[in-house]
Amino acid sequence: MATITLDHIVKKYGDGFPAVNDVSLDIKDGEFVILVGPSGCGKSTLLRMIVGLEDITDGDLTIGGTRVNDKAPRDRNLAMVFQNYALYPHLSVFENIAFPLRLAKGKHSDEEVERRVREAADLLELREHLERKPANLSGGQRQRVAMGRAIVRQADAFLFDEPLSNLDAKLRGQMRTEIARMQRRLGTTTVYVTHDQTEAMTLGDRVAVLRKGELQQVASPRELYEEP
Ligand code: ADP
Ligand code: ADP
Numbered sequence: 001m002a003t004i005t006l007d008h009i010v011k012k013y014g015d016g017f018p019a020v021n022d023v024s025l026d027i028k029d030g031e032f033v034i035l036v037g038p039s040g041c042g043k044s045t046l047l048r049m050i051v052g053l054e055d056i057t058d059g060d061l062t063i064g065g066t067r068v069n070d071k072a073p074r075d076r077n078l079a080m081v082f083q084n085y086a087l088y089p090h091l092s093v094f095e096n097i098a099f100p101l102r103l104a105k106g107k108h109s110d111e112e113v114e115r116r117v118r119e120a121a122d123l124l125e126l127r128e129h130l131e132r133k134p135a136n137l138s139g140g141q142r143q144r145v146a147m148g149r150a151i152v153r154q155a156d157a158f159l160f161d162e163p164l165s166n167l168d169a170k171l172r173g174q175m176r177t178e179i180a181r182m183q184r185r186l187g188t189t190t191v192y193v194t195h196d197q198t199e200a201m202t203l204g205d206r207v208a209v210l211r212k213g214e215l216q217q218v219a220s221p222r223e224l225y226e227e228p
Contacts, residue, residue: 001029002064002156002189004050009059011045018057019045021213032183032190034204034221036197043193046101050191051080064156079150081160083166085142087134090173097121097148120144120148123182140171147182150211157189165195176202201225 011020012014020042026032035043048054050061052073062068068076079100087096097117101108108116121127134142143163150158163179164172180203183190191192194200200207201221209217209224217224 001187003027003029003062004157004189004191005060006046006050006200007060007062009049009061010044011042011049011054012057012172013110020049021047022059023210023213023215024059025208025215025218027189030189032192032203032205032215034207035191035193035198035210036195036200036212037216038082039195041210043210044161046210047080047117047161047191047193050135051159052076052077057115058197077153077156078159079153079155079157080161080183081146081150083162083164085146087142087186089134090180091149092131093126093145095139096134096145097126097130100149100153107193116154117148118150120151123151123185125146138171139167140175143167144178147179151182151186157191158183159192160192160194162193162195164199171206172196172199179203181217197225 006023006025006072009020012018023046027031028175035046039042046056052071060067063076088099094117097120098113101116117173121130124147125142126144126148129137129141134145164175167175168208172193176199192203206218207224208215209222
């Protein structure tokens with residue numbers, strides 16, 4: 001678990017108008033923050049800067065008290081879940097979930113990998129499917145595998161980029177409940193980008209509203225969405 005502090009963060013692609021403009025936000029240990037805003041307002045860019053896939057033009061990014069602007073993604077210990085799952089088609093569910101642990105060479109014994117993968121599979125109700133290939137899973141199950149891969153890393157924070165937008169409405173509802181349950185159980189700091197107002201209203205401790213790269217408002221879902 002970790003705090004994430006954005007201090008006057010700016011991102012410019014080329015000479016144009018900044019994609020992210022002077023964003024400051026303190027995310028508490030274990031907090032679940034939702035990032036909303038119209039298409040093109042800078043949500044993905046902000047998430048990608050936090051995880052380290054995009055350089056920060058200006059400002060300071062601090063994770064767990066350490067400035068990480070110049071740290072490679074692998075040194076930030078964050079777990080990102082994408083909307084397209086990014087699963088490996090030739091690997092079983094077990095190996096897809098185990099993948100981040102296999103990459104960290106020499107660090108994890110086979111017993112440790114087995115234990116962590118089974119724990120994640122239990123949490124996500126994937127126990128029965130560990131030997132299957134992604135092609136033989138439903139969309140919801142694939143999304144769970146992607147979440148399993150995030151869980152086994154025992155990362156300091158989860159970053160979700162519209163993880164449910166490819167699922168149908170019924171499944172979205174189910175997965176929403178599961179993500180909420182998983183986050184509460186693990187207590188892991190979470191930043192979650194979505195277009196979906198129901199997700200924003202039900203999942204987050206706080207909702208941050210981005211508009212044209214600027215943070216317009218940060219409020220509890222209740223303050224933001226309920227009539228006064
Ligand atoms: P959102 O996730 O809210 O839809 P993005 O972060 O994807 O917004 O984009 C924010 C702005 O930055 C947009 O104007 C977009 O066109 C621009 N942008 C995003 N990625 C790049 C890139 N790689 N190169 C240039 N401009 C980009
Ligand atoms: P590793 O560092 O585990 O060997 P890769 O070489 O696949 O992983 O990727 C380099 C780094 O990019 C990873 O260490 C990790 O920090 C980051 N990364 C890769 N995939 C993800 C992901 N899904 N979520 C967060 N970070 C990731």
